[in-house]
Amino acid sequence: MIDLLRRIGLWGRGVVVAIPYLWLLLFFLVPFLIVFGISLSEAMLAQPPYAPLIDWLVDEDAGTTKLQILLNLSNYLRLGGDDLYILAYLNSVKIALVTTVCCLLLGYPMAYAIARAEPAKRGPLMMLVILPFWTSFLIRIYAWIGILKANGVVDNLLQWTGLTTEPFELLYSDWAVYIGMTYCYLPFMVLPLYATLEKLDPTLLEAAADLGCRPWKAFLTVTLPLSLPGIIAGSLLVFIPSVGEFVTPELLGGPDTLMIGRVLWNEFFANRDWPVASAVAIALLLFLVVPIMVFQHVQGRQTEAGR
Amino acid sequence: MAVQPIRKPTRLEPWQDPGQKPYVRIEKVTKTFGDFVAVDEVSLSIYRGEFFALLGGSGSGKTTLLRMLAGFETPTEGKIFIDGVDMAGIPPYERPVNMMFQSYALFPHMSVEQNVAFGLKQDGVGKAEIKERVGAILDLVQLGQFGKRKPHQLSGGQRQRVALARSLVKRPKLLLLDEPLGALDKRLRERTQFELVNIQEKLGVTFIVVTHDQEEAMTMSSRIAVMNHGVIAQTGTPTEIYEYPQSRFVAEFIGSVNMFEGRVVEDQADHVLIRSEDAGCDLYINHAVAVPAGATVGVAVRPEKIALSKEPPANSDGRNVTSGIVREIAYLGDVSIYLVELKTGKTVRVTAPNVVRRTEMPITWDDEVHLSWRPFAGVVLTQ
Numbered sequence: 001m002i003d004l005l006r007r008i009g010l011w012g013r014g015v016v017v018a019i020p021y022l023w024l025l026l027f028f029l030v031p032f033l034i035v036f037g038i039s040l041s042e043a044m045l046a047q048p049p050y051a052p053l054i055d056w057l058v059d060e061d062a063g064t065t066k067l068q069i070l071l072n073l074s075n076y077l078r079l080g081g082d083d084l085y086i087l088a089y090l091n092s093v094k095i096a097l098v099t100t101v102c103c104l105l106l107g108y109p110m111a112y113a114i115a116r117a118e119p120a121k122r123g124p125l126m127m128l129v130i131l132p133f134w135t136s137f138l139i140r141i142y143a144w145i146g147i148l149k150a151n152g153v154v155d156n157l158l159q160w161t162g163l164t165t166e167p168f169e170l171l172y173s174d175w176a177v178y179i180g181m182t183y184c185y186l187p188f189m190v191l192p193l194y195a196t197l198e199k200l201d202p203t204l205l206e207a208a209a210d211l212g213c214r215p216w217k218a219f220l221t222v223t224l225p226l227s228l229p230g231i232i233a234g235s236l237l238v239f240i241p242s243v244g245e246f247v248t249p250e251l252l253g254g255p256d257t258l259m260i261g262r263v264l265w266n267e268f269f270a271n272r273d274w275p276v277a278s279a280v281a282i283a284l285l286l287f288l289v290v291p292i293m294v295f296q297h298v299q300g301r302q303t304e305a306g307r
Numbered sequence: 308m309a310v311q312p313i314r315k316p317t318r319l320e321p322w323q324d325p326g327q328k329p330y331v332r333i334e335k336v337t338k339t340f341g342d343f344v345a346v347d348e349v350s351l352s353i354y355r356g357e358f359f360a361l362l363g364g365s366g367s368g369k370t371t372l373l374r375m376l377a378g379f380e381t382p383t384e385g386k387i388f389i390d391g392v393d394m395a396g397i398p399p400y401e402r403p404v405n406m407m408f409q410s411y412a413l414f415p416h417m418s419v420e421q422n423v424a425f426g427l428k429q430d431g432v433g434k435a436e437i438k439e440r441v442g443a444i445l446d447l448v449q450l451g452q453f454g455k456r457k458p459h460q461l462s463g464g465q466r467q468r469v470a471l472a473r474s475l476v477k478r479p480k481l482l483l484l485d486e487p488l489g490a491l492d493k494r495l496r497e498r499t500q501f502e503l504v505n506i507q508e509k510l511g512v513t514f515i516v517v518t519h520d521q522e523e524a525m526t527m528s529s530r531i532a533v534m535n536h537g538v539i540a541q542t543g544t545p546t547e548i549y550e551y552p553q554s555r556f557v558a559e560f561i562g563s564v565n566m567f568e569g570r571v572v573e574d575q576a577d578h579v580l581i582r583s584e585d586a587g588c589d590l591y592i593n594h595a596v597a598v599p600a601g602a603t604v605g606v607a608v609r610p611e612k613i614a615l616s617k618e619p620p621a622n623s624d625g626r627n628v629t630s631g632i633v634r635e636i637a638y639l640g641d642v643s644i645y646l647v648e649l650k651t652g653k654t655v656r657v658t659a660p661n662v663v664r665r666t667e668m669p670i671t672w673d674d675e676v677h678l679s680w681r682p683f684a685g686v687v688l689t690q
Contacts, residue, residue, distance in 0.1 A: 206379055207412035209399040211426030211477065221425075224418050 019224075023090040039278035042072045050274050075279035084282065085263065089287070092260040095177060096242035097251070100189075101197075102149045102182040104231065107189035111230075112223075115197035122198070129190050137184065141251050144180050145171060148252070172254040181242055188241075190232035196230030197223075229299060236295050240288050260284055320544075321354035323531065328391070329654040330355040330513055331376065333479065336385035336538075338371050345371040347537035348385070353530075355480075358507055358514045360524035363534035364560070369517045369678050370409075372534075373483050376515065377406045389481060400429070409486040411470035413458040419445070419469050420454040426477045444472045447506065464495045471503075475510065484516045488523060500526050521561045525549065549609075553688040558607040565613070565655050566688075567606045571598055579687060580626070581606055587651045591626040593682040598689055605688040610658040612684035615645060615670060622677045628679045631655065633672055638665055647676060 057066040079085045114125045125295040132140060147153040150169035158164045172174050200223065208218035246261030253259070260280065267277035321327040329352035338346040346368040353359045361369040374380045375387060378399035386395045389403060405426070413422050420441055427437045445451050445489040448468040458466055467487065472575045474482055487503065488496045504527050507514050518524050524531045531554075532542040541548060541557045552558035555566065569583030569590055579591040581604060590606050598604060614620070620628060634654065635646040638661070655678060661668070669678055 012352045201410070201412065203410055203412040204407055204414060206377075206399070207406075207408055207414070208425070209379075210377055210404070211473070212400045212429035213425070214400055217429070222414060 035278045036282055038274050039282050040071045041157070041275050042070070042074075043273045043275050044148035048274065050270050072275065075275045076283070078276060079279055079283055084258075085260075088258050088260045088263045089254055090282075091258045092243045092245075095174070095181070095257075095259060096245075098178055098238045099185060099242045100180040100235050102178060103186050103189040104235060106182065107186055107193055107234060108231075110186075111190045111193035111197050114194055115200070126191075126194065129187050133187065138247070140184070141180060141248060144176070144183065144252060148176050148179065171252060174253065174257055176252040176254075177249045177257055181245060181246045184248060185238040185242060188237040193227065193230040194238065194297075196227045196233075197215050200226055230296055232295050236291055239291065243288060244284060317321055320529075321357070322352070327354055329353060330357075330390055331515070332386075332388040333372070333376075334386045334388070335349055335597060336372070336375065336382045336387060338368070338375060338380060339383045340346070344537050346375070346382075349534075349537070349539055350385075351532060351539065351542065353513065353515060355513055356511055357530060358504065358528045359516070360528035360531045361515065361517045361534055362519070362521060362524040362560075364519055366536075367534040368537035369519075369534045370485060371537075372404075373515065373517045376481075377404055377483055378402050384639045403479060404481045404483060405443075406472040406483040407470050407474040408483065409483075409489055411458075411466050411490075413466060413469055413473070415458055417457075418454065419450065419456050419458070421459070421670050422469060423460070423473045426473065430477070438439060440476055440479070444476045447475075448472045448502075451594050463490050463492075467491060467499065471506070475506070476513070478510070479512060481513045481515065486518055488518075489514060496523070503527060533560060535560070538624050551686055552607060552688065555605055555607075555688050558647075558686070558688060563610055563656055564607045565610065567608070567653075569604060569606060571596070571600050571602050571604060574598065574600055578682065581687070585628050585649075585651055585653050587649050588629045589626045590685055591682050592685045592687055595688070596687045596689060602689075605684045607688055608680055608685045610644070610656040611642075613655070613657045613678050613680045614680060615647075615657055615659055615676050617669060617674065617676060623679065626685070627682065628677060629655075630677045633670060633674045633676055636672060643668075645670070645676075647678060650677075 008015070037053050040049055041053050043049060044051050050071075051070070053069060053071070055068040055070070057068050058064075059066070081230065097125075110129070114122055114129075117125060145152075148170040149155070150167045150171070152171070154170060155168045158168050172178070204222050204226070205215075205218050208222050213221065244261050246265060249257045249259045250262060250265075264277055264280045264284075267273050267280060271277075309416070317414045331351070331353040333349055333351040333353075335348045335350055336346055337344065337348050346632065349368075349372060359574055361372060363369045371380060375382050376389070376394075378394065378397060381395075383662060394402065414425065417425070423441045423444060424437050427440060428482050432440070441454070442451070445454055450465060450468055450470055450472065453461065453465060453469075461469065467490065470643040471487070474484075484503075488499055491499060500523060502513075516524070516528065525548075528545065530542060530544055531541045531548050533548060540560075541553045542549075548557060549561055552561065552564075558564045558566070567581075567583045567586040567590060569581035569585065572582050572589070573580035574596060576595050578591060578593050579596050583590050583606065584607075592606065596604065619630075631647040633645055634648045635644075637644040637646075640661070642658050642660050643665075645659065647657060649655060657678065
């Protein structure tokens with residue numbers, strides 16, 4: 001009886017572990033392999049618009065059946081050969097980096113202030129950080145259009161104060177994209193930063209002061225290095241989705257705002273070139289795996305140090 | 308040749324010398340947190356080279372007082388002088404004081420060497436000198452080989468010594484220690500107590516230690532201030548505190564004690580006689596108290612100062628002698644604790660060294676025994 005219960009217990013544990021693996025397999029690995037397959041095929045006017053990778057060639061005259069696998073590498077070669085893609089990648093990385101740095105510069109003081117607030121106030125303050133998530137992402141971006149457009153809130157304010165007399169439009173520029181993306185991704189920076197800063201033992205700063213260290217230096221030598229895991233986690237959480245961002249640059253950015261998300265969209269829907277679009281997506285993924293691995297490495301070292 | 312009495316060399320007792328200036332002077336310091344008074348008009352003078360203990364339970368204000376010395380809290384009222392300088396408005400990083408934290412507060416991202424070197428770096432000490440001083444202090448705390456390790460790779464006792472080294476390496480004139488041995492197990496604690504005293508004597512640093520452990524305070528310190536509810540109940544040497552407690556609180560906080568209530572019958576210059584219903588006998592104590600006859604007072608008698616016997620003590624005048632029945636015996640190896648119920652219903656605690664083996668002991672459960680003590684054993688407490 002006990003043996004049976006134990007076996008059910010082990011089985012139950014297996015199920016609990018298996019569910020997330022199954023989920024990842026079905027909804028991540030399989031789609032990834034499909035996209036990877038499409039990226040190696042050839043575009044054609046058909047439904048779906050690409051040639052199958054694997055084909056059975058049955059030659060009835062010769063009486064032979066051949067398995068044909070055609071791997072088309074030209075999609076990837078095109079990515080490297082065409083300036084459009086390289087520029088789009090570089091521009092995406094630039095916009096994502098600027099967004100990440102802006103989020104870090106804004107988010108660190110916020111997270112620090114919340115972590116140092118009275119314990120009873122921390123919950124409501126964190127709530128305020130998360131609150132924007134309760135309204136639709138699109139509505140928030142449209143609100144920014146109203147703020148940034150010519151004759152919008154910013155423009156009117158500037159004209160009213162007399163700083164400019166000409167109509168001033170921030171919308172449809174890289175600046176608008178930076179503002180919009182920083183606004184959207186700020187909570188993703190604040191959350192992990194708050195988590196590490198809140199755990200930071202304040203007596204460490206007292207110890208630093210006691211040993212003759214001035215507050216700003218104590219921040220640089222104690223607080224900052226110890227909050228590094230939070231900085232890395234927050235930066236990756238902002239950087240990775242920012243690189244592939246589509247909606248914000250599409251709505252706030254100008255015609256010159258070239259990002260890989262838009263290129264992907266164009267290849268897929270305008271050109272109906274699924275293989276190239278897939279190659280763009282796979283290249284982006286490989287490109288993003290590197291920072292994730294770095295993060296995993298640092299995180300692993302930190303948890304070991306924490307023990 | 309006449310025989311000269313041998314005198315022990317006089318101990319360092321600067322507080323007895325009116326010419327000495329205190330190194331730390333705390334003047335009527337009060338600290339309130341909202342409505343809560345953590346420290347209430349405390350005044351203290353601590354002298355150079357002392358090993359001074361602030362002893363008290365949790366919430367007694369001892370840690371708050373220490374934190375005010377370090378500069379982490381500002382007194383609500385009163386002044387603190389260190390080496391004659393008023394500390395008001397001086398931030399912690401400019402005080403000639405170092406502190407050893409209860410949690411040790413070692414920087415987890417730095418190695419042992421980096422932790423110890425941290426304070427020297429802040430002062431802009433040269434690299435070669437830092438290396439030499441860090442090496443020397445790590446040798447002093449016997450951690451020479453552990454310099455490259457991170458704090459999480461050390462045991463509790465080793466961390467404690469790193470924290471000590473880090474607070475000593477700057478050669479402070481005054482070292483504050485907040486429950487320095489709190490996190491160590493009993494055996495390690497006892498050994499470290501002696502190490503701390505040795506290091507303190509070797510370096511001549513003034514130590515102020517906060518502790519809740521009376522044994523720790525007794526073994527290490529030159530003087531103890533017993534704190535209760537933000538007030539200093541008594542300041543004195545360990546012997547003074549133990550043998551001549553001034554209040555019921557101090558008597559009960561340090562060691563264990565039997566308290567008898569009684570009325571003063573006779574109060575002479577060299578003795579006092581107290582009639583105690585509690586004890587079931589008259590209590591004769593060979594020191595005077597300045598209270599009117601008839602006043603109710605408490606008398607404290609330490610358990611180890613009471614003698615147990617099966618026969619009534621010879622040539623007794625009936626004073627400081629009572630009897631009862633042994634209710635409990637706790638055998639601790641070196642000593643045994645007897646709980647004796649007197650005829651008056653009061654239970655008295657007696658400790659006696661186990662001179663003979665447990666199985667051969669003459670006194671056992673439910674025996675009727677006589678308790679007696681000498682005139683100097685009791686202390687009259689008027690507070």
